[in-house]
Amino acid sequence: xxxxxxIHVHGAEIETHEIHHDGNGHPHHKETFITKxxxxxxxxxxxxxxxxxxxxxxxxxxxxxxxxRLQLGYPGQSFAILETFFGKWAEGGQIKPxxxxxxxxxxxxxMVFFVLTGGLSGTFANLLIPLQxxxxxxxxxxxxxxxYWFFFLASMIMLxxxxxxxxxxxxxxxxxxxxxxxGQASIGSKxxxxxxxxxxxxxxxxxxxxxxxYIATILNMRTKGMSMTRLPLTIWSLFFTAILGVLSFxxxxxxxxxxxxxxxxxxxxxxxxxxxxxxxxxxxxxSPILYEHLFWFLGHPEVYIVILPAMGMVSEILxxxxxxxxxxxxxxxxxxxxxxILALLVWAHHMxxxxxxxxxxxxxxxxxxxxxxxxxxxxxxxxxxxxRGNIRFTPAMLFAIGFVSLxxxxxxxxxxLGNATIDIHIHDTVFVVAHFHIVMGVSAFFGMFAGVYHWxxxxxxxxxxxxxxxxxxxxxxxxxxxxxxxxxxxxxxGVPRRYLDRSIWTSFNQFGDLNKVITIVTIVVFAxxxxxxxxxxxxxxxxxxxxxxxxxxxxTLEWTTPVNPGHGNWVGEIxxxxxxxxxxSKDGRDFIPQTEPVGANETTEH
Amino acid sequence: MxxxxxxxxxxxxxxxFALWVAIASIIMMFAGLTSAYIVKSKLANWEVVEIPTYFxxxxxxxxxxxxxxxxxxxxxxxxNMSQYRTLLMVTLFLGICFLALQYLGFSWLWENxxxxxxxxxxxxxxxxAGLHALHVAGGIIALIVIILRTLIGRKKVYNSVGLExxxxxxxxxxxxxxYLLIFFIWLG
Numbered sequence: 001x002x003x004x005x006x007i008h009v010h011g012a013e014i015e016t017h018e019i020h021h022d023g024n025g026h027p028h029h030k031e032t033f034i035t036k037x038x039x040x041x042x043x044x045x046x047x048x049x050x051x052x053x054x055x056x057x058x059x060x061x062x063x064x065x066x067x068x069r070l071q072l073g074y075p076g077q078s079f080a081i082l083e084t085f086f087g088k089w090a091e092g093g094q095i096k097p098x099x100x101x102x103x104x105x106x107x108x109x110x111m112v113f114f115v116l117t118g119g120l121s122g123t124f125a126n127l128l129i130p131l132q133x134x135x136x137x138x139x140x141x142x143x144x145x146x147x148y149w150f151f152f153l154a155s156m157i158m159l160x161x162x163x164x165x166x167x168x169x170x171x172x173x174x175x176x177x178x179x180x181x182x183g184q185a186s187i188g189s190k191x192x193x194x195x196x197x198x199x200x201x202x203x204x205x206x207x208x209x210x211x212x213x214y215i216a217t218i219l220n221m222r223t224k225g226m227s228m229t230r231l232p233l234t235i236w237s238l239f240f241t242a243i244l245g246v247l248s249f250x251x252x253x254x255x256x257x258x259x260x261x262x263x264x265x266x267x268x269x270x271x272x273x274x275x276x277x278x279x280x281x282x283x284x285x286x287s288p289i290l291y292e293h294l295f296w297f298l299g300h301p302e303v304y305i306v307i308l309p310a311m312g313m314v315s316e317i318l319x320x321x322x323x324x325x326x327x328x329x330x331x332x333x334x335x336x337x338x339x340x341i342l343a344l345l346v347w348a349h350h351m352x353x354x355x356x357x358x359x360x361x362x363x364x365x366x367x368x369x370x371x372x373x374x375x376x377x378x379x380x381x382x383x384x385x386x387x388r389g390n391i392r393f394t395p396a397m398l399f400a401i402g403f404v405s406l407x408x409x410x411x412x413x414x415x416x417l418g419n420a421t422i423d424i425h426i427h428d429t430v431f432v433v434a435h436f437h438i439v440m441g442v443s444a445f446f447g448m449f450a451g452v453y454h455w456x457x458x459x460x461x462x463x464x465x466x467x468x469x470x471x472x473x474x475x476x477x478x479x480x481x482x483x484x485x486x487x488x489x490x491x492x493x494g495v496p497r498r499y500l501d502r503s504i505w506t507s508f509n510q511f512g513d514l515n516k517v518i519t520i521v522t523i524v525v526f527a528x529x530x531x532x533x534x535x536x537x538x539x540x541x542x543x544x545x546x547x548x549x550x551x552x553x554x555x556t557l558e559w560t561t562p563v564n565p566g567h568g569n570w571v572g573e574i575x576x577x578x579x580x581x582x583x584x585s586k587d588g589r590d591f592i593p594q595t596e597p598v599g600a601n602e603t604t605e606h
Numbered sequence: 607m608x609x610x611x612x613x614x615x616x617x618x619x620x621x622x623f624a625l626w627v628a629i630a631s632i633i634m635m636f637a638g639l640t641s642a643y644i645v646k647s648k649l650a651n652w653e654v655v656e657i658p659t660y661f662x663x664x665x666x667x668x669x670x671x672x673x674x675x676x677x678x679x680x681x682x683x684x685x686n687m688s689q690y691r692t693l694l695m696v697t698l699f700l701g702i703c704f705l706a707l708q709y710l711g712f713s714w715l716w717e718n719x720x721x722x723x724x725x726x727x728x729x730x731x732x733x734x735a736g737l738h739a740l741h742v743a744g745g746i747i748a749l750i751v752i753i754l755r756t757l758i759g760r761k762k763v764y765n766s767v768g769l770e771x772x773x774x775x776x777x778x779x780x781x782x783x784x785y786l787l788i789f790f791i792w793l794g
Contacts, residue, residue, distance in 0.1 A: 139620035208631055216624035246627055250635035257733060258642065265722045267729040269646065285651030285725025290642055297638065
């Protein structure tokens with residue numbers, strides 16, 4: 001059954017060169033292992049590559065946090081396992097203070113960029129954009145493939161930096177100069193820092209190539225009838241994520257270029273009046289605040305790049321599993337838009353104590369607090385979406401609900417930190433650590449888990465194991481609160497971040513047992529994540545097979561493709577869209593797919 | 607595998623659209639650099655740098671090359687292929703001239719004592735103009751690919767999308783350079 005067909009899209013003829021479909025939608029032109037699984041231009045394969053690379057990075061980044069958490073919970077104690085993993089950096093089983101900096105730097109960099117940016121939006125933008133808007137692939141499949149391979153290159157460089165003699169970068173994930181600009185300032189500012197910058201530059205290239213494609217695909221390649229206001233919210237959120245990436249990553253790149261020149265060629269963009277290791281440096285006239293501005297102009301939008309895709313997927317999953325239309329669809333888009341604009345205007349709230357003009361700070365306080373409005377609109381709409389819904393508690397749904405809970409808890413402390421006056425007290429304490437881990441770390445992970453459980457059947461044609469999914473959810477959910485909730489109290493009491501051993505302060509010794517509890521819970525939660533990884537890989541080959549096209553009874557287009565779609569996604573014509581994505585429980589019907597024409601007697605409101 | 611094909615005519619081709627998004631992101635990079643320049647020029651030890659005259663000649667080169675590539679696009683659409691090839695070659699020549707003149711300008715600066723050390727406009731000049739030159743070099747590579755395709759390609763090309771993308775990009779790096787030059791003269 002070889003339908004080498006001419007497919008009509010938008011009424012114009014579109015040729016499907018080289019795609020010959022058999023009955024299952026598998027293209028059977030010559031495809032070797034290499035073109036199919038390695039240098040593939042199929043968006044679905046690229047999305048799996050991003051996901052699996054992200055999973056590997058998450059294990060590395062997570063393991064780092066477990067191991068340094070071990071030392072934080074039990075300061076001064078020796079653990080053989082630390083020496084096993086870190087060798088000379090933990091001689092005698094105790095992490096060296098300078099290596100602790102390297103560990104937190106790599107934990108932050110890996111989690112923020114390689115897992116929650118590359119692994120999260122790389123995976124789901126690639127998977128969902130063409131499938132949900134009704135396109136055969138991205139605007140430029142080649143650029144899309146290059147985007148993954150630049151990500152891979154960045155990963156390799158970052159990984160190699162872990163093994164150099166002077167250790168990886170250790171100036172924090174923000175890499176502020178002068179620490180990051182002067183090799184003699186710290187052991188982690190030598191070659192490890194150059195590798196870090198190079199790797200991040202490759203990462204920026206990867207993310208630009210990807211984001212360009214996402215924007216061009218969403219705006220130009222939607223199927224017939226798929227107007228912008230019929231798009232699922234996942235696509236809207238991925239769209240705004242891509243816009244943020246395109247506008248903010250280049251600024252980070254220019255900041256890094258200047259940093260590289262300061263490091264290696266003797267310029268003084270960020271350096272002035274420095275006395276290091278008994279030596280007076282000639283550099284004058286630079287300002288580290290300049291770097292902070294350039295960094296946070298990306299750094300702040302970056303947290304929205306991390307959280308917006310999670311928000312989009314959660315909106316979709318909550319609606320599907322409550323069997324109710326999303327509440328306030330246009331308000332959801334409007335609030336995404338508002339967050340996107342505000343994200344670009346609040347960067348200096350990370351710099352209240354940097355020596356920036358305090359008068360300038362008050363504007364940033366105002367703009368920062370404004371973010372509470374669109375965020376609250378979204379939370380309100382999620383709650384009203386599941387309100388009195390006919391809820392199916394799938395693992396994806398549980399993680400989506402967990403996301404909303406964490407986003408509320410973490411968002412509330414954002415109001416504290418956004419006030420410059422309160423921030424002066426709690427800045428650089430573990431209160432900040434608790435805030436951002438809950439609001440963008442753990443919640444983005446929850447969004448990602450929700451997405452993986454929900455779209456796994458589309459990715460691999462099999463289901464993940466539900467029982468393991470439930471165990472995964474409950475332990476992670478309770479564990480996340482047990483780990484980060486106590487940190488708020490510690491932070492309010494003044495416990496600082498970035499210290500390996502706080503036992504020298506007698507006033508903080510009261511938190512000794514609390515720190516042990518946090519460490520033990522961290523180990524348990526990490527073990528459960530490994531169980532998730534096992535579930536993931538086991539289910540790829542041994543999971544329960546998907547027997548129906550639309551296992552979740554969802555309205556969107558990805559469920560109209562074959563169970564294992566080939567390159568090109570649809571056999572024959574791309575379906576036409578006649579309605580928005582959220583017709584659940586309408587006119588006495590459980591759901592109406594987007595492809596079904598609007599009936600004559602149908603109610604018009606949605 | 608070619609999956610993208612002609613879309614509805616009144617919609618922009620995805621590749622052209624992607625170029626505009628790419629231009630937006632390049633603008634953001636240079637906006638970052640030039641705003642860093644403004645911030646830094648208010649700080650201590652700022653030294654003004656004289657713009658080498660080579661940069662004026664290179665500006666003339668790139669402006670003229672913008673005209674020739676537009677002419678090439680026009681003759682391509684009119685299927686005047688010999689004129690099209692000539693104009694592309696002229697554009698390539700002017701593009702290389704631009705890079706050569708930039709290089710001469712940098713050498714002139716270097717010989718006149720503008721080095722990386724210190725804290726003046728010179729450091730920015732090397733980096734900003736250097737990054738711009740890299741973008742022009744990217745355009746030149748694309749231009750060479752298109753020229754090779756017209757000279758040795760077996761298939762006749764009727765689709766002007768690739769050329770339009772290139773010419774838009776070329777105009778962009780032209781305008782970007784003019785902006786940067788005015789910026790340097792104004793604030794340097």
